[in-house]
Amino acid sequence: MTAKSAILSAAELQRELTGPRPPVLLDVRWQLGGPDQRPAYEAGHLPGAVYIDLDRELAGPPGPGGRHPLPDPEAFGAVMRRTGVRADVPVVVYDGGQGWAAARAWWMLRWTGHPDVRVLDGGLTAWTADGGEVTADEATPVEGDFKPNPGAVGLLDADGAAARARAGLLLDARAGERYRGEVEPIDPVGGHIPGAVSAPTAENVGPDGRFLPAGALRARFEALGATEGTPVGVYCGSGVSGAHEVLALAVAGIESDLYAGSWSQWSHDPARPVATGPDPQ
Structure with a gap:
């Protein structure tokens, strides 16, 4: 993964969203210990972005594997397909600005074999600071086709x-x-x-x-x-x-x-x- 493909700026994302191959957008806002960030997503998010719950969809149940063990790959794949993720379409993930949750989604997609996933540098905070539009309209993505193949990264x-x-x-x-x-x-x-x-x-x-x-x-x-x-x-x-x-x-x-x-x-x-x-x- 090169430096260019790991992250992108708000301005770069603006250009890509109006280009010939716009990425799928995933909103992964999360806060350690709560509260649930879905209400924040519903109040305003990037147009077309689909919300992902880190605790329930990017992790398995807490237990011997840790507080956020890796989820079952097939369950993860079903979540990604529901959000519109396709193997041949770029994915951009973002969170509220801290970057931790977005990075978890980025790593999960990389580990399961997606070839083109990046993180919005600075998250939603950077997007709005750069004049980016937000909406309260919930996205209705077309079902994706992504099938996880774990082991692509270490x-x-x-x-x-x-x-x-x-x-x-x-x-x-x-x-x-x-x-x-x-x-x-x-x-x-x-x-x-x-x-x-x-x-x-x-x-x-x-x-x-x-x-x-x-x-x-x-x-x-x-x-x-x-x-x-x-x-x-x-x-x-x-x-x-x-x-x-x-x-x-x-x-x-x-x-x-x-x-x-x-x-x-x-x-x-x-x-x-x-x-x-x-x-x-």
């Missing part, structure tokens, strides 16, 4: 994440205080996977929520250890903000694998070791 399980931390680079996308184990507001224990490097995904964007330039992102990740030939993995709390870090790496031109179960899976297994403090070990 996915790590817990053992794979542990191995990546030992032989490669495993980035922890959560806030630094959670990595260090100073606080843990959600999961049973604070800290990080031994060997993982702290790399908060919030530091990949500017004050307006848009990604830093590709060169700045590449310099950041290289300083963290993402050098040529080093396999890179990413995890977070439950595979949502981690997808945003994978997207930032893609903007920087660096491929990476997502540990989708992330800390919510790792920390629920008493057999898994936990490191604390500012250092990886």
